[in-house]
Amino acid sequence: MDTSLLQAPYYFFGSANSLDRDVLLECEHIPDKQTSQGWINAYRQHHQVSWNINLITIQDGVIVNTIPSKSTIDGLNNALFDTYGLHTQEYPLPVTRKVKRHLLLNIYRCIRTVLTFCTRTHYRSAIRPTLNGIHPFHHKLDSLELLDFTTLTSFDAKYTNDIDIWKTIPFYIGQTLALLNEVEIYTKDALVGSFPQFANFIYRQPLTLGDIAYLQQTKKQLATILRTLPFENPESGILIMGNEKIDMSLEVAL
Template sequence: MKPSLTKIDNFPYQYFQYGSKSSTDIDVIIVLPKAEMPATQEERKRKLKQLKTEFQLDWNAIFVVIKDGVLTDTIYTKSWVDSLNNAFYHTHKHHEQFFEIPVTKTVKRNKTLAIYKAVRTILTMLTRTHLRSQIRPIIRGIHPFQLKLDVLKTIDFSEIETFHQKNTPDADAWKIIAFYLAQNELLIEKNIEVYSKEKLLKQVPAIADFILRKKISQEAKNTLTELKNNWLQTIENYGNFTSNEHILSCNNEHVDMVKEISL
């Protein structure tokens, strides 16, 4: 039985579940009035932690601000507004809700931001592997984007046995890598937005073992490496990426690589 929300009568904000039909997590947006959204990301994280502790919540929750039916602010770099807006819009229907749905339309995706986020997330999963000496010097947003792509080109997933991540089990790390890779490929190459594992597996069934957290074979790792190489070619075909200090630009889309936000 999938986990689901329960009604909390004295909770100070409206809250909504979203995500895959069969998700094992309770993914939740908590809607704050703009005036109550803390100014800094660290303050937002602290406020969220305090709220979860006070109400003993096991949610994978995030604060959002909504105006005119779309998300306008959230906690960066945990998420970003265009993706979260569309993810919620497409998946809230899979879950019981207790309030009128506040997101009424999708927004245009900043594909350059989506590419950057996917690249950095995948590299982050590998920072404690044998590749750490290659990745750590170029992982931050102040480094040219091309350096990240160059490292990704060298990765052979068949060489990865464990990720050594303190807070992310190997099964979760494999799922994160496969999901981001396939999701981004579909967005950039086919303009298909995918926000649930069910839809993702219909589009890319070859990554089922990763997404379903099954035992990962060498054959599956080879398949993931091949998909990664195809994805990198898709990124190169997307346009000319230019890095100016911490600003990444491509196709008239601009990204702050440090804050991981659209400009």
């Protein structure tokens, strides 16, 4: 690996009260996914840390690339800008301004994330054929509408436990609903401030039937709004809404 990365600037971001430490590690360039993961593993081992690390590159005061791509680049940029001050930092804030959010890409990420978490449930046969980016977008909306969280007892995921999935799904849904109203949410407390009934999910507390019913209701609200938006799917893998355009297979803005 590039040994200079071991001393690269890093920035904590996100919720101040998170159980995990989310970190952005700045580098001059980002290699392919496999090499990047090797760099991240080497960094953790060298510094004896268990941080959740994203590599980032910055140009002209904004984040222009990241890997792993757990968040959209625009969302990561604004999350660091908004939450940098919530943490004790070793390096000055490198981001000088917020950027316009890419609404379409974030909507797509939300839908695909929610559906992916449900691919090992009894909805598997309905969801799996719609997940690939080459499939028509309206099939993904159909699958989102089909989901009923009140019927789920476990997500049966291989690498993620249920409590983390129950936290992530309402976070994505809440963030997306807020973004549709031009509100950006980047912390657990901010999400619960907008959606108080998500508190048990977000803070990993025991869930009640009422909690899950509320999540189902909120998911239906999101699906209803999405049905009113002017999506265009003119060719395989391409999705357009207004002046925004994405590649669904790569999950990138065009």
